[in-house]
Amino acid sequence: MTIDIAEVARRSGVPASTLRFYEEKRLIASIGRRGLRRLFDLEVLDRLALIALGRAAGFSLDEVARMFAPDGRPRIDRRKLAAKADELDRTVRKLIAMRDGLRHAAACPAPSHMECPHFRRLMRVAALGTARAPKRAPRAPRSG
Amino acid sequence: MTIDIAEVARRSGVPASTLRFYEEKRLIASIGRRGLRRLFDLEVLDRLALIALGRAAGFSLDEVARMFAPDGRPRIDRRKLAAKADELDRTVRKLIAMRDGLRHAAACPAPSHMECPHFRRLMRVAALGTARAPKRAPRAPRSG
DNA sequence: GTGCCAGTTCAAGTGAACTTGAGGTCAAGC
DNA sequence: GCTTGACCTCAAGTTCACTTGAACTGGCAC
Numbered sequence A, B: 001m002t003i004d005i006a007e008v009a010r011r012s013g014v015p016a017s018t019l020r021f022y023e024e025k026r027l028i029a030s031i032g033r034r035g036l037r038r039l040f041d042l043e044v045l046d047r048l049a050l051i052a053l054g055r056a057a058g059f060s061l062d063e064v065a066r067m068f069a070p071d072g073r074p075r076i077d078r079r080k081l082a083a084k085a086d087e088l089d090r091t092v093r094k095l096i097a098m099r100d101g102l103r104h105a106a107a108c109p110a111p112s113h114m115e116c117p118h119f120r121r122l123m124r125v126a127a128l129g130t131a132r133a134p135k136r137a138p139r140a141p142r143s144g
Numbered sequence C: 001g002t003g004c005c006a007g008t009t010c011a012a013g014t015g016a017a018c019t020t021g022a023g024g025t026c027a028a029g030c
Numbered sequence D: 001g002c003t004t005g006a007c008c009t010c011a012a013g014t015t016c017a018c019t020t021g022a023a024c025t026g027g028c029a030c
Helices: A005-010 A016-024 A044-056 A063-065 A078-107 A117-128 B005-012 B016-024 B044-056 B059-065 B080-108 B117-128
Strands: A003-004 A032-034 A037-041 B003-004 B032-034 B035-042
Touching: A005 A016, A005 A037, A005 A044, A005 B080, A016 A037, A016 B003, A044 A063, A044 B117, A078 A117, A078 B016, A078 B044, A117 B044, B003 B005, B005 B016, B005 B035, B005 B044, B016 B035, B044 B059
Parallel strands: none
Antiparallel strands: A003 A037, A032 A037, B003 B035, B032 B035
């Protein structure tokens, strides 16, 4: 079954411009044209889901691209997955600390946050662990 | 007590180029010069920690800038903090699901990930929630 | 007093992931 | 057969958070 680019966009929520961009980057492949119009196999939807998954897990597009074998089938390195899971775990811990710190700061009765020991502690943690969150978070595609 | 830019960089771990950039963006302010050389009040270190905190929590530099009153004192909206905490909480939940999914996929015996029901479920979740992670994650400053 | 070098300025570059704009094409509907 | 409009290409622009490069300055050590 083949669908055109508009249909792919509709079903996946990925804008056509992004689909073309992904094709150029060899993340997806169209299987033909009707006139100028790209045609895709339905499989592309799985592929896009896989790309979304990779992105959500913190892989860059290039990394995701490397996860496809030349034949187009996913070739996912289990060690990479485990490593990424560990990285996510560290991120999660940090974010939880941050969340709790923010919650406290939001409820804290100190007149200025700078006088709140909890807040100062949070600040220290943030200053220490500067930039330990996931490499790059995806941006909301249209609703952001 | 005043310290020069090199000292600020040394104590905070923030490169001098970034400090100049932050000054230009009005995130920090130097209090004078010795020759050309910027001098800062020790307070700048608190300020930088606060910036790091905001960034780590997912605020953009512009958002962070808006959290300082014109006099330079932090003016942190408690409702914004609470909202950010909630957002972080959602992010954390998503990342935990992702982490567990990755862990499973890494250990999964299915010959191809596409045949693994867990993996497919994970894919669906990622495709649905595309781009729901924090707006922007900070990059590691030097350690890349 | 003079040379060094860490600082300075300003403009431009980087990289990721797209988006936008200008100008062109073509299948389909009337 | 002609119009329409969604798609096409290719280049350039956008955003964010910085970094880099070239050309310059000036306090400090000697």
